[in-house]
Amino acid sequence: MTTTAPVVAFDQVSKAYGEVRAVDGLTLTLRPGETVALLGPNGAGKSTTLDLLLGLKQPDGGSVRLFGTTPREAIVAGRVGAMLQSGGLMDEVTVAELVRLACALHPKPYKPNDVLARAGVAQIADRKVNKLSGGQAQRVRFALATAGDSDLIVLDEPTTGMDVTTRQAFWATMREQADQGRTVLFATHYLEEADAIADRVLVLHRGRLLADGTAAEIKAKAGARRIAFDLDGVIDEAPLRELPFLTSIDISAQTVRIQSTDADATVHALYGLGLYPRNLEVAGLGLEQAFVAITAAEEAKQS
Numbered sequence: 001m002t003t004t005a006p007v008v009a010f011d012q013v014s015k016a017y018g019e020v021r022a023v024d025g026l027t028l029t030l031r032p033g034e035t036v037a038l039l040g041p042n043g044a045g046k047s048t049t050l051d052l053l054l055g056l057k058q059p060d061g062g063s064v065r066l067f068g069t070t071p072r073e074a075i076v077a078g079r080v081g082a083m084l085q086s087g088g089l090m091d092e093v094t095v096a097e098l099v100r101l102a103c104a105l106h107p108k109p110y111k112p113n114d115v116l117a118r119a120g121v122a123q124i125a126d127r128k129v130n131k132l133s134g135g136q137a138q139r140v141r142f143a144l145a146t147a148g149d150s151d152l153i154v155l156d157e158p159t160t161g162m163d164v165t166t167r168q169a170f171w172a173t174m175r176e177q178a179d180q181g182r183t184v185l186f187a188t189h190y191l192e193e194a195d196a197i198a199d200r201v202l203v204l205h206r207g208r209l210l211a212d213g214t215a216a217e218i219k220a221k222a223g224a225r226r227i228a229f230d231l232d233g234v235i236d237e238a239p240l241r242e243l244p245f246l247t248s249i250d251i252s253a254q255t256v257r258i259q260s261t262d263a264d265a266t267v268h269a270l271y272g273l274g275l276y277p278r279n280l281e282v283a284g285l286g287l288e289q290a291f292v293a294i295t296a297a298e299e300a301k302q303s
């Protein structure tokens with residue numbers, strides 16, 4: 001790092017498509033070495049945010065700065081590597097040819113053979129790009145994003161189409177990149193990936209930042225806890241559904257699963273019903289459940 005400016009600085013950034021506010025007054029700073037997951041339901045504005053970040057779209061208002069410069073300047077200087085969802089790969093060229101081209105275009109390139117090996121595409125280097133499987137094409141996109149020594153790596157749903165093994169190998173490689181001090185920003189629908197990989201999670205909803213913190217902080221923000229237990233005999237559902245602080249309940253066979261905003265009070269009331277729950281477990285929400293709870297609460301507020 002040769003500068004102390006933030007890696008990414010969004011200041012009151014907005015972008016609308018007609019009536020749709022895809023990004024709505026977004027203010028955000030990313031610092032060196034962070035691994036950041038960008039989460040949000042479909043249409044939340046994740047891809048638009050990444051497009052604005054990369055200078056592929058211009059904001060209607062506000063400013064986007066990368067390393068204290070414009071996105072274009074940062075990209076020309078080779079400071080940003082990106083892997084986009086829709087990035088079409090050139091037909092009729094081989095994987096090796098494409099990677100060599102990406103290396104040739106990068107101001108601080110790595111050796112093409114190293115790039116191929118790191119992305120796990122050395123074995124298919126001579127394959128035509130238009131003959132690849134979905135997961136292989138994703139790996140090639142990853143190779144292109146890491147063709148040179150960039151300070152920021154931006155990935156839009158990078159593991160879509162990858163099988164489990166490929167996905168694990170991909171994240172191991174990504175972690176190496178982060179350990180070397182690079183900033184990694186990735187949009188994903190796989191919340192378990194965000195939980196496992198990111199040290200910071202951003203939740204976007206209708207173009208606005210709904211939550212920003214570690215996965216643990218996001219889970220705590222959702223406020224709810226999970227309660228699970230078994231009951232013997234025929235379960236009388238009505239009193240269970242009336243338990244205090246309940247936000248959801250699922251009863252299947254002898255097992256009851258509850259989400260509650262005050263687990264202590266809910267469990268107390270459960271015993272107050274004269275029931276004898278077995279295998280009682282109380283746990284925090286997973287990131288996925290926290291995400292659903294936070295975005296559902298926001299939807300309810302706006303409707």
Ligand SMILES: Nc1ncnc2c1ncn2[C@@H]1O[C@H](COP(=O)(O)OP(=O)(O)OP(=O)(O)O)[C@@H](O)[C@H]1O
Nearest residue numbers: 017020021022040041042043044045046047048049
């Ligand atoms: N080129 C466009 N023209 C019109 N509307 C658009 C365009 N691109 C995006 N939108 C709208 O802007 C909003 C944000 O879209 P965006 O693709 O940024 O969301 P996303 O969070 O990436 O969604 P997904 O998870 O489905 O990929 C959506 O309502 C979408 O329909």
